[in-house]
Amino acid sequence: MTRIFEIATVALSSLLLAGAYALQQAWLGSIACIVLGVFWSIFNLRRVKRLPSLCFTLMAFLAAFSLFNPAAPLISYLGLCAGLAAWDLSDFAFRLQAIEPPEAAARLEKLHLKRLGITLAIGLVVGLAGLLIHFELRFIPEFLLALLAFIALAVAIRSLIKKKQDEIGR
Amino acid sequence: MTSRFYRLVSLAFFFLLCGVALRGSALVMMAVPLLVYLAAAALHRPSPPKLSASRSLDRAKVIPNTPVEVTITVRNEGEFLEEVEIFAPLPHELSLSDGKVAQSTSLLPKEESQIGAVLAGPRGEYLFGEIYARAGETFGVFVERGEAPAAASLVIHPTPLRLKPLPIRPPQTRGFAGPIPSRQGGSGVDFFLVREYQPGDPLRQINWKVSARAENDLFTTIYEQQRIADVGIILDSRMQCEIRFKDDSLFEHSVRAAAALSEIFLQDGNRVGLLVYGAGLSIAFPGMGKIQRERILQVLARAEPGFSYALEKLDYLPTRFFPSRSQIVLVSPLLSDDVQVLGFLRARGYAILVISPNPIRFEAAASPATSAEELALRCAQAERNLMLNALRRTGVQVVDWDVNIPLETLVRSTLNLSSHLVAAIQ
Numbered sequence: 001m002t003r004i005f006e007i008a009t010v011a012l013s014s015l016l017l018a019g020a021y022a023l024q025q026a027w028l029g030s031i032a033c034i035v036l037g038v039f040w041s042i043f044n045l046r047r048v049k050r051l052p053s054l055c056f057t058l059m060a061f062l063a064a065f066s067l068f069n070p071a072a073p074l075i076s077y078l079g080l081c082a083g084l085a086a087w088d089l090s091d092f093a094f095r096l097q098a099i100e101p102p103e104a105a106a107r108l109e110k111l112h113l114k115r116l117g118i119t120l121a122i123g124l125v126v127g128l129a130g131l132l133i134h135f136e137l138r139f140i141p142e143f144l145l146a147l148l149a150f151i152a153l154a155v156a157i158r159s160l161i162k163k164k165q166d167e168i169g170r
Numbered sequence: 171m172t173s174r175f176y177r178l179v180s181l182a183f184f185f186l187l188c189g190v191a192l193r194g195s196a197l198v199m200m201a202v203p204l205l206v207y208l209a210a211a212a213l214h215r216p217s218p219p220k221l222s223a224s225r226s227l228d229r230a231k232v233i234p235n236t237p238v239e240v241t242i243t244v245r246n247e248g249e250f251l252e253e254v255e256i257f258a259p260l261p262h263e264l265s266l267s268d269g270k271v272a273q274s275t276s277l278l279p280k281e282e283s284q285i286g287a288v289l290a291g292p293r294g295e296y297l298f299g300e301i302y303a304r305a306g307e308t309f310g311v312f313v314e315r316g317e318a319p320a321a322a323s324l325v326i327h328p329t330p331l332r333l334k335p336l337p338i339r340p341p342q343t344r345g346f347a348g349p350i351p352s353r354q355g356g357s358g359v360d361f362f363l364v365r366e367y368q369p370g371d372p373l374r375q376i377n378w379k380v381s382a383r384a385e386n387d388l389f390t391t392i393y394e395q396q397r398i399a400d401v402g403i404i405l406d407s408r409m410q411c412e413i414r415f416k417d418d419s420l421f422e423h424s425v426r427a428a429a430a431l432s433e434i435f436l437q438d439g440n441r442v443g444l445l446v447y448g449a450g451l452s453i454a455f456p457g458m459g460k461i462q463r464e465r466i467l468q469v470l471a472r473a474e475p476g477f478s479y480a481l482e483k484l485d486y487l488p489t490r491f492f493p494s495r496s497q498i499v500l501v502s503p504l505l506s507d508d509v510q511v512l513g514f515l516r517a518r519g520y521a522i523l524v525i526s527p528n529p530i531r532f533e534a535a536a537s538p539a540t541s542a543e544e545l546a547l548r549c550a551q552a553e554r555n556l557m558l559n560a561l562r563r564t565g566v567q568v569v570d571w572d573v574n575i576p577l578e579t580l581v582r583s584t585l586n587l588s589s590h591l592v593a594a595i596q
Contacts, residue, residue, distance in 0.1 A: 053174075064184070067196045108252060115308060143190070160175075
């Protein structure tokens with residue numbers, strides 16, 4: 001099941017992003033997305049561990065670049081979500097191979113697919129709401145909001161890293 | 171946290187930064203699925219795994235390179251562990267011939283998982299410690315580590331050499347019947363002397379031939395009593411005596427010889443002790459029987475060549491460890507300084523047998539010599555022969571053992587020759 005979803009999400013991600021570039025008539029971007037999708041699928045089939053992460057990073061950058069001329073931000077957003085799912089499933093499938101016994105692997109697969117589905121659904125709803133609901137902000141409130149987001153993210157990461165270091169120290 | 175966490179955070183920062191810098195709301199929104207994904211992973215973040223583990227071996231004592239099956243049972247004593255990697259590290263010298271030492275699984279509360287492995291290795295005593303676990307959620311973003319004790323030990327005894335009982339004659343024996351002639355008259359099978367008949371002597375011991383020659387006296391044949399003896403085996407583990415070539419080691423031959431000697435002396439009912447002299451002193455105090463055999467093999471399993479400034483020479487041999495006038499068997503390639511020490515021991519009344527693995531022949535066999543090296547080897551061998559002859563002159567029995575020849579044949583031929591010499595000296 002994971003394998004099917006893995007291939008499907010890679011194809012979906014590359015096609016969506018290729019479509020987003022095609023809408024802007026940026027054919028080079030489209031080709032790049034499709035080539036990346038092909039390579040990603042090959043790496044998945046050959047079970048190369050590290051390269052799917054690189055493919056996802058490149059796919060995320062391609063999604064970001066497709067927004068410079070925002071013809072269809074929704075498609076790019078969906079492409080990124082599909083890419084995220086593909087990246088997650090690539091890694092999960094790799095780890096799932098090593099899980100023993102098979103009953104435990106089946107149980108874990110079911111749990112993860114369910115959990116990933118819910119996570120992506122929430123991400124899609126929040127993201128789409130953000131893309132569809134427009135309101136204007138002046139520079140100062142926008143800057144303050146962004147600063148708040150940065151600080152919150154930085155504090156969260158620092159606390160996680162500190163906790164980790166404390167555990168290692170102990 | 172894994173590398174996946176840092177990758178996601180970096181990408182989210184990148185999108186946020188670009189979005190703010192370029193005032194693009196769509197770019198900022200690109201960070202949303204990544205942050206939701208991170209939040210979902212953080213929500214399911216595992217707690218440190220609470221495990222209990224046990225490790226069982228199908229055999230705790232084996233000889234080198236014998237496969238030993240190890241089964242590790244891990245039980246989850248805590249919450250549900252979605253993904254857990256269990257790793258049971260091996261001592262470096264042991265090799266895995268089948269099975270595995272790591273396993274990924276998913277464990278429900280109170281669920282058990284088993285890891286099976288087949289190990290083999292060289293002589294030694296191996297202690298197994300903790301098993302390590304790494305638990306994570308299914309997104310693979312957060313991990314927690316834990317460990318559980320799973321102690322076990324494996325003793326790999328030295329491979330025994332084939333050896334038949336050795337003819338030793340220590341000056342003093344113990345009170346119990348055994349195979350060693352005690353130089354005392356009594357019940358036995360070997361002729362000892364003929365003396366005048368004394369009331370109480372059994373009639374079947376009267377020597378009628380001698381008595382017929384005398385006019386009125388009767389004579390009795392006295393047999394030599396056979397008793398057990400105290401035997402102290404000294405294994406020389408000084409680093410100066412060790413030569414190692416690839417997988418072969420001279421010390422390993424010494425250990426095997428010491429194991430075989432202790433085996434045959436114990437089989438004869440003797441009281442045997444072992445002293446490993448080198449980096450330190452490892453001792454199996456004198457004793458008899460199967461338990462003593464196990465004790466000696468345990469000490470031999472642990473024996474390793476080493477260096478100590480205090481024990482550089484044999485001067486500090488703890489002689490009080492060996493009962494006076496007992497048999498000492500030294501297994502050592504010998505250094506030139508050892509001759510004097512062994513002479514002193516001999517003078518103090520100990521019967522000494524030296525089994526000396528020949529380091530020159532061992533080295534020559536390991537690497538074929540050129541003509542110049544051939545000459546050097548001959549010189550070294552001549553020097554060694556002089557040393558061994560000096561030792562023999564003090565009354566020490568010496569077996570110069572080329573380790574490529576079975577010890578059995580060499581000991582027989584050498585001891586039969588030298589026992590006459592020793593008897594003459596005594």
